[in-house]
Amino acid sequence: MEEKKIYGYVRCSSADQNEDRQMIALHEAAVPEKNIFMDKQSGKDFDRPNYKKLVQELKAGDLLYILSIDRLGRNYEEIQNQWRILTKEIGIDICVLDMPLLDTRNGKDLMGTFIADLVLQILSFVAQSERESIKKRQAEGIAAAKARGVKFGRPEKEAPDDFGRIVKAWEQKKLSFADVLEKCNMSEATFYRRLREYRLLRNK
Structure with missing residues (x-):
């Protein structure tokens, strides 16, 4: 058996x-x-x-x-x-x-x-x-937090202190786009978001 x-x-x-x-x-x-x-x-x-x-x-x-x-x-x-x-x-x-x-x-x-x-x-x-x-309860908690302005997911990456200089060098074709992303330590989408913000402030 x-x-x-x-x-x-x-x-x-x-x-x-x-x-x-x-x-x-x-x-x-x-x-x-x-x-x-x-x-x-x-x-x-x-x-x-x-x-x-x-x-x-x-x-x-x-x-x-x-x-x-x-x-x-x-x-x-x-x-x-x-x-x-x-x-x-x-x-x-x-x-x-x-x-x-x-x-x-x-x-x-x-x-x-x-x-x-x-x-x-x-x-x-x-x-x-x-x-x-x-x-x-989780869904209700998330909805309430979002209503209060709490952001979920990864925190947004801030632009480096010399962002303006990097952008200028890129605009003058002294830096390739790949070099720009590496120096800023950003994804393409984040870089363009920060670029829009930078240009808005620059043009005010």
């Missing part, structure tokens, strides 16, 4: 860069280091190559540890779908460490299964609602 294996899965997003909490929880659950699969993703991207590798490796009877239910998906439908694939189609057990009720090793009878399914539905709904609420 093939030995049942213990696995762990860690997922970090751009909003949750630190995987330490998840790794510590898996180590405390005695998951072998070689059996921990981790994905780091950013923004809207939800491509999870290591999760796909993990699913390929899982066999019926294996045990998968995750810290929280939202590691399985980014919305209600996806969490439900992954849970079904893992527990029903592949036939593994899942233990959600921050929610002891979601441990499929317990309560294999009808009532236990019903309670686990109910808790799963509630938690996956809460996870999605929380994510949507965070996004909404």
